[in-house]
Amino acid sequence: MRAIVCTKYGSPDVLKLQEVDKPTPKDNEVLIKVYATTVTSGDCRIRSFRSPFLFWIPMRIMIGLRKPRKPILGLELAGEIEAIGKDVTGFQIGDQVYALNGMRFGAHAEYACLPANGEVTLKPTNMTYEEAAAIPFGGTSALHFLRKAGIQSRKKVLIYGASGAVGTAAVQLAKHYGAEVTGVCSTANVALVRSLGADQVVDYTQEDFAQSGQHYDIILDAVGKISKANCKTALTPNGVYVSVEGSGVAKVSKEDLIFLKELAESGKIQPVIDRRYSLEQVPEAHSYVEKGRKKGNVVIQVRNE
Structure with missing residues (x-):
């Protein structure tokens, strides 16, 4: 072969x-x-x-x-x-x-x-x-880190790197869980991230989300480019920061793939x-x-x- x-x-x-x-x-x-x-x-x-x-x-x-x-x-x-x-x-x-x-x-x-x-x-x-x-890769990774952060309905979630493999999955999964989602990406990807269901989109070339005055219950760095220290001012008092770099390896299972399959078939993730x-x-x-x-x-x- x-x-x-x-x-x-x-x-x-x-x-x-x-x-x-x-x-x-x-x-x-x-x-x-x-x-x-x-x-x-x-x-x-x-x-x-x-x-x-x-x-x-x-x-x-x-x-x-x-x-x-x-x-x-x-x-x-x-x-x-x-x-x-x-x-x-x-x-x-x-x-x-x-x-x-x-x-x-x-x-x-x-x-x-x-x-x-x-x-x-x-x-x-x-x-x-x-x-x-x-x-599988982006979907299970996003699922792992969102769960680790305690994703649930009405949480305010920020996805940094919202246009990548993990980020695009994370935006859609967070919306599935009923969260209010803010995506962070470059100018070229603003329309894409918004089309995935993000409630707000921050163009990092124009604005620093950490200095915007907004606070989030969960910040997921989907590309491993920002540290927890960068996010402190944007987290709520009990807010959680997770990253694809330095927050452990994503644990996945067959059940996760079955779950993603069901979401895909119902049109909730693409x-x-x-x-x-x-x-x-x-x-x-x-x-x-x-x-x-x-x-x-x-x-x-x-x-x-």
Whole structure:
């Protein structure tokens, strides 16, 4: 099968399209024929090996010394089950699914194996493979951090970085929970964030939300670019600050994917897709994502639907 292999740490040109062995599912796994995946900021961090100095050695030991131990990157996917292990229940050959690979990676390929009891479930029936593939990473991350902050109805929530993969999901999820949502983004993305349901939108190139006099029960930094100290003046006395950087790793489950599927089918969340690339163009997708200006998600079309 064809796959994009990270041959060593470095710039996007270390990513090579290669022929590799097609995986065989273990007894508890499903083999997924991948139709769509994405390139996320997480993929770019692993490929380039961006790590704080103090964590450099531990991270290299964990991820791989000279190149990623799991050289086929890709955190999320959507596709069709082609084969199942003998112990698998709950899935059938031909099921259309979507999944979060997480640190297993492996989605930038024509096929991937995942544990049937892991973060894989039937995809939203009203979405294409490309749309479904753009939900798991941003959706589960936003869900985790909003829950950690105590999201509930009538809370005043500010989403910093509201136009990214996590941010666009967070705006929609916070609205689902009945919160009053303020999104922070650049001028070019104001209309997009407003269209997702944000009650107010702050253009950070024109205004500093922390100096506006407004106070929020929850501030979610969806891009890891502001500190709690930056937000103190904008938090209510019992307000909570959470960030995708430094607030722990998002814990997800199959139940989270099922929940997101139900919201998608009821029209309460819709993934934002900025650009689409072919599998061969994954290096170009990495270059684009690294610029930090993407709107929502960058999708990889592995095969035609």
